[in-house]
Amino acid sequence: MMDRGFRQRTRRVAGRLFAVLLFLAVAGTVVTGWCRSETTVSASLSPAQFPVDAGAALTVTVNGSRSADVHLPSVPGLSFQGRGKSTRIEMINGSFSSSLSMTYLVQAERPGKYTIPPISVSADGSALTTRPIALEVTQGGGSGQGPAAPPAATRLRAGEADKVAFLRISEIKGASWVGEVLPIRIKAYFRQGIRASLNALPVINDDGFVMPQLDQKPIQTEETVNGIPYSVLTWDSSISAVKEGRHSLTVELEATLLFPRQRRNSFPGFGDQDPFQDDFFQNFFGGFDSKTVKVASKPITIEARQLPTANQPPDFSGAIGRFSLSVKSKPAQVEAGDPITLTMTVSGNGNFDRVETPKFPEDPRWKTYPPSAEFKQGDSPSQGSKKFEQAIVVKDDGVTEIPPVSFVYFNPETEKYVTLTSAAIPLAVHHSKQEAAAASAVPGPPAAAVKAEPESHGIAGLAPIHLQMGSLQKKITPLFARGWFDLLLALCAVLLLAVFFWKARLRYLRNNPELCRKKAMHELLAKNMALIDEAAVSNDSRHYLATCRKAIQEVLGRHWRIEPSAITLADLQTRLQPSSGLITVFAAAEQGAYADFTLSPAQIHEYAEHIHKELSELP
Amino acid sequence: MKLTRYALLLPAICAVLLIVALAAPLATAAPAQSPEVLFQQGNDLYGQGKYQEALQVYSRIIAEDGFSGPLLSNLADCYAQTGRAGLAILNYERALRLSPGDSDSRGNLELLRKNLGLFQEELPLARHAASFLDLDQWTLLAGVFLVFLTLINLAGLRFSNGKQVRRWLGGLCLAVLLVATAGALSQYRQLDEAVVISNDAHLLLSPFPASSSVGVIAEGRIVYTLKQHGRYSLVEDQVGRTGWLEKDKIASIDGIAVGRKDYQDKKGSAQ
Incomplete structure (x- = not known):
């Protein structure tokens, strides 16, 4: 009992909370929209x-x-x-x-x-x-259009008025030749407000015609048809007949449409003014119903005919349309045996998949190679240019021009075969120096070539094979990826850096004489202290004192910038503090130079301490 | 007594083991022929006009022992003589990677290209200059002049005279080093080079069998591989056309390795 009451209270509180949140969300959305937009x-x-x-x-x-x-x-x-x-x-x-x-x-x-x-x-x-x-x-055009239809907007056709989606194809002429390319524009209309997703691209439902695969991303526009706005998807493509006869052609498109689910009852108290009947709330709360539909265009009847066999040139490859031919060559001056690039461009409107290389005439003085082809599409799929590049080699230096090439197509308008022929291109051919030299210098072919070559596919003039195999390796490794080379580069880099820093240091010292002097003093002191230490272990007091004296003279001489040997006890007494230990050591050394003098180990240690301490503390 | 017997047995066992150990490799190696012998055999077959058999012998050496510039060049000669231009060009290019100064291989390659009409478009001046040397040659040049530059700088620490000469030489080395580095960088793309080895190669718009063709590319043409997708490679040829090609219709110039089981199969499939 208590549990049920608790549940009811909880449900009530949750319901109120949900209503408050919903109100806040909607109000926030609307207010935010109003606040952020300027009317x-x-x-x-x-x-x-x-x-x-x-x-x-x-x-x-x-x-x-x-x-x-x-x-x-x-x-x-x-x-x-x-x-x-x-x-x-x-x-x-x-x-x-x-x-x-x-x-x-x-x-x-x-x-x-x-x-x-x-x-x-x-x-x-x-x-x-x-x-x-x-x-x-x-003035009225009398075109048969209804009086109230906007010209830009498309008039609904019979049977389309009640449709939320329909498909139209552009006007196509009623007769065609097998293989002829007919441009086609397919437009799929979906009423705005209805969400649609395409299940497949439009297809032709007649096996007498083929259409290349359509673009996955059609052009998207909006159109108004009899005042009703539609979202329109447009594909520009082409069709061509593959079978003779009368064909009834339609284009179909399968799509899934999502219809907004309409609320039937208005909220009590609002009547016809129910704000929840508005599109905004319908979109939010109404949900959608989905329906898969197949949209088909109206059938078009096309009569496909076979190309006439009478007067069909033997070089005809199946090209139908209107084409032009331009031919260029490069270079204009060659030696016999040199290759020439012949660039042949077929431009126009038609079935380019059947456009083949213009025919180069059979001539024993010329050698031709398989061409390469490249198609560049123009404004429509059937318009563009196809460029053929063919290598040709002149074998005879008596040739003075590149012969004309020809291209045959069928013109569907005049219903006649047309042969386009280029102009001959002047060419200057010089006698091959290599051949002349080879003919005069080499009396016969090499030994290997004398033998029968049953398998040969005829490449003459190759250099003889190598007789030494050389050292074998396991893979091609570029030099920069080899360990020893990287090590060498790293070593050079380190050395260059070291040289750079060393030179920088020298330059720094050169620019700081005081630092140099201090450094020299430090080195001098270190050298003399080493001598003093050596003299200390010799147990010869006179020698020890003489070394101490010399050390004091050298260091102070460098410091006072005077000749070390000129420094006397009097100088020390004048320039140093009277309590300086150096004066004591120097006096003892002078005394020791003229009298037998023996120092105790403690004195030796003490003198060395004085010298090191005071000389290293010199400014 | 026992110890004495073992002391006698031990050297005998060691001797037997030593003989077995020495004889085993000889026994197994006996049927196999050395690469040098096979190479000579291949050359003999080539001289007799038996190009297909010579080709098989050269291929066997490559698959089992390794390759060298002359060996790849001879292999390329065999392909050229048997009409497989794409594979011939591929192997000449590989031979020149290993022996850039091999004038025979270079001459044969040029002759083959000329016969096939595979001449190159005129390059811009900078690229033309860079193409005088290949990647390894530019790299080596840069390395040598880096060493010179280092030595000149080190000499400056040791010797105080000749400063002006050292400065000039250092500047020269630095200039050559920079030029060689630029040349190496411009030839860096060489690593992605591949040769079309099929005579039915169509550049496709997309890496799918049903994709439409954007053009034909001739056997023996050099292409640069840009990326891979499934069994297709996106390639760019030397005039800037791009498109997808099936991987088995091209072969990387640097992608040769010893012991690859598919080495001979691949060539076979390209026939």
């Missing part, structure tokens, strides 16, 4: 010129607002009929934007030039106006 209004007329028996679509678009009142002006001679409105909400990078479009059909009573004055629009409490639009209404 603007624009109007466009398509087309700006139309016959009196047709019409044009006037679209008023309000950006940044989801509701607006449009006040259409009154223009004498023009009438406006509302054709609906659409709302679009987009979320890009978390930012919402909304726009409202209202479409009107504009019709005129008589031809002439008109101007639609600025249209005033009230949105979000502000009054906005569009720019004036000029238009021209011409």
